[in-house]
Amino acid sequence: MSQITHDRLLIIDFGSQVTQLIARRLRELNIYCEIHPYQKVTDAFLADFAPRAVILSGGPCSVIDAGSPRPPEGLFALGVPVLGICYGQQVMMQMLGGRVERGHGTAEFGRAFVTPSQQKTDLLQGWFDDTSEQVWMSHGDHVSAIAPGFEVFGTSPNAPYAITADPVRNFYAVQFHPEVHHTPKGARLYENFVRLAGFTGDWTMAAYKDEAIRKIRDQVGDKQVICGLSGGVDSSVTAMLLHEAIGDQLTCVFVDHGLLRLNEADEVVAMFRDNYNIRLIHADESELFLSALDGQSDPETKRKIIGGLFIDVFQKYAHQIEGAEFLAQGTLYPDVIESVSFSGGPSVTIKSHHNVGGLPEKMGLKLVEPLRELFKDEVRELGHELGLPASFIGRHPFPGPGLAIRCPGEITREKLEILRAADAVYIDQIRRHGLYDEIWQAFVAILPVRTVGVMGDGRTYDFACALRAVNSVDGMTADYYPFSHEFLGETATRIINEVKGINRVTYDITSKPPGTIEWE
Numbered sequence: 231m232s233q234i235t236h237d238r239l240l241i242i243d244f245g246s247q248v249t250q251l252i253a254r255r256l257r258e259l260n261i262y263c264e265i266h267p268y269q270k271v272t273d274a275f276l277a278d279f280a281p282r283a284v285i286l287s288g289g290p291c292s293v294i295d296a297g298s299p300r301p302p303e304g305l306f307a308l309g310v311p312v313l314g315i316c317y318g319q320q321v322m323m324q325m326l327g328g329r330v331e332r333g334h335g336t337a338e339f340g341r342a343f344v345t346p347s348q349q350k351t352d353l354l355q356g357w358f359d360d361t362s363e364q365v366w367m368s369h370g371d372h373v374s375a376i377a378p379g380f381e382v383f384g385t386s387p388n389a390p391y392a393i394t395a396d397p398v399r400n401f402y403a404v405q406f407h408p409e410v411h412h413t414p415k416g417a418r419l420y421e422n423f424v425r426l427a428g429f430t431g432d433w434t435m436a437a438y439k440d441e442a443i444r445k446i447r448d449q450v451g452d453k454q455v456i457c458g459l460s461g462g463v464d465s466s467v468t469a470m471l472l473h474e475a476i477g478d479q480l481t482c483v484f485v486d487h488g489l490l491r492l493n494e495a496d497e498v499v500a501m502f503r504d505n506y507n508i509r510l511i512h513a514d515e516s517e518l519f520l521s522a523l524d525g526q527s528d529p530e531t532k533r534k535i536i537g538g539l540f541i542d543v544f545q546k547y548a549h550q551i552e553g554a555e556f557l558a559q560g561t562l563y564p565d566v567i568e569s570v571s572f573s574g575g576p577s578v579t580i581k582s583h584h585n586v587g588g589l590p591e592k593m594g595l596k597l598v599e600p601l602r603e604l605f606k607d608e609v610r611e612l613g614h615e616l617g618l619p620a621s622f623i624g625r626h627p628f629p630g631p632g633l634a635i636r637c638p639g640e641i642t643r644e645k646l647e648i649l650r651a652a653d654a655v656y657i658d659q660i661r662r663h664g665l666y667d668e669i670w671q672a673f674v675a676i677l678p679v680r681t682v683g684v685m686g687d688g689r690t691y692d693f694a695c696a697l698r699a700v701n702s703v704d705g706m707t708a709d710y711y712p713f714s715h716e717f718l719g720e721t722a723t724r725i726i727n728e729v730k731g732i733n734r735v736t737y738d739i740t741s742k743p744p745g746t747i748e749w750e
């Protein structure tokens with residue numbers, strides 16, 4: 231158990247896909263919370279954790295089924311406020327003397343409107359007045375009788391007990407999910423709940439950092455840890471955090487596959503090795519990767535070659551680190567929710583993610599994943615806290631296979647050099663115009679086609695390139711960035727004048743879908 235001094239809120243996870251969003255809403259309110267799967271939460275656990283309040287999450291099970299998940303009986307005798315969400319509401323009602331029934335014709339999935347009752351509860355302060363409000367429902371079963379002591383504060387057409395509370399015991403239960411964006415004002419409910427529970431909201435990213443450092447030390451002891459450092463935000467923050475926690479017990483391996491951007495390898499090595507004093511192996515394996523890619527033009531084959539070699543190379547260097555027992559990875563919460571159940575909880579697996587693939591098992595290493603409870607913007611905030619420069623934290627995403635997938639068709643060293651030079655001019659233009667932070671990702675792709683041009687009095691026959699710039703929230707969908715014609719014209723002129731080998735510049739105005747962000 232961690233030894234944090236803040237008031238703690240316990241979220242008992244019954245397997246909802248959105249449990250983590252409850253934590254997210256609470257962190258926005260500077261509340262320290264931990265999510266633990268229901269199997270782990272016993273009366274002894276509760277006594278040890280000593281929560282100031284408890285939230286019961288939603289979940290895929292039915293409380294009517296024998297053996298369905300429950301919190302320990304002692305929870306309701308602790309004397310702390312409890313909030314039940316969806317399944318959490320139903321399990322609360324059942325355990326406290328109410329009734330839950332299967333939803334024959336009363337299931338609700340998606341948007342619904344809840345109307346407030348005449349009587350008021352502080353839980354809804356500043357949210358519901360007299361009008362009905364949109365919420366997001368996702369339930370098959372429903373509460374058909376509330377437990378003694380509870381009163382009704384809101385109803386929806388298919389959920390007569392949408393909002394209930396026992397104001398004396400400070401128990402609250404709602405049928406909908408206030409944590410999701412489709413309940414537009416749902417954050418207010420959490421705000422009211424933690425206020426009613428007496429939290430002061432004193433937990434910050436600085437506190438998270440201290441806590442994460444303590445956890446890393448507890449987990450790792452005096453053993454050695456290796457970390458694959460790509461120079462991206464996630465792996466950089468992971469490395470910095472580990473460095474602060476365990477110093478020279480950490481060795482980072484930076485695999486240079488020869489497909490990086492102009493000066494990128496030097497910049498990453500200089501920053502982490504020279505500036506932050508992190509033990510760093512610069513594995514310059516560009517020859518190996520580029521020879522293996524020679525003559526290959528199929529995108530999937532290229533990816534497989536690079537992915538396979540990356541693991542081989544990483545293993546080769548990792549084996550040189552004596553006594554390494556742990557592998558640190560910058561896995562984020564969205565990777566976790568897509569690949570495995572959270573914290574060993576019962577969420578249903580949706581799909582596997584490439585970041586968590588095979589490597590640790592193959593190498594017999596245990597994982598250290600200090601970012602697995604964070605969202606991307608929180609990782610950036612943690613990066614600030616750790617002293618990483620803002621320019622580094624705000625870098626655009628860069629794909630693992632690097633320039634290989636920005637060089638459609640066969641990769642040659644000549645094309646890579648031209649691509650690097652053009653990309654550097656393009657990014658410089660974007661920075662000069664103050665647009666870098668407004669754009670989610672921008673890069674150049676060199677096209678596998680030569681075109682005729684005229685420069686001075688001579689004919690040219692050089693490569694064409696495409697500029698790409700998109701805005702996106704998560705990379706799943708994207709819109710092309712609406713540069714001005716002046717910007718595009720100026721950039722094209724600069725690239726053609728400054729980059730030998732390119733005589734034509736195009737701008738890619740495809741959205742995703744139907745396109746993808748990268749060209750391969």
Ligand code: XMP
Pocket residue numbers: 533627628629630631671705706742745746747748749750
């Ligand atoms: P797409 O091209 O699929 O890209 O629209 C979405 C986001 O993912 C990045 N990307 C990759 N990242 N390995 C990675 O680590 C890959 O193979 C890969 N392919 C695409 C891409 O840069 C964009 O941010």
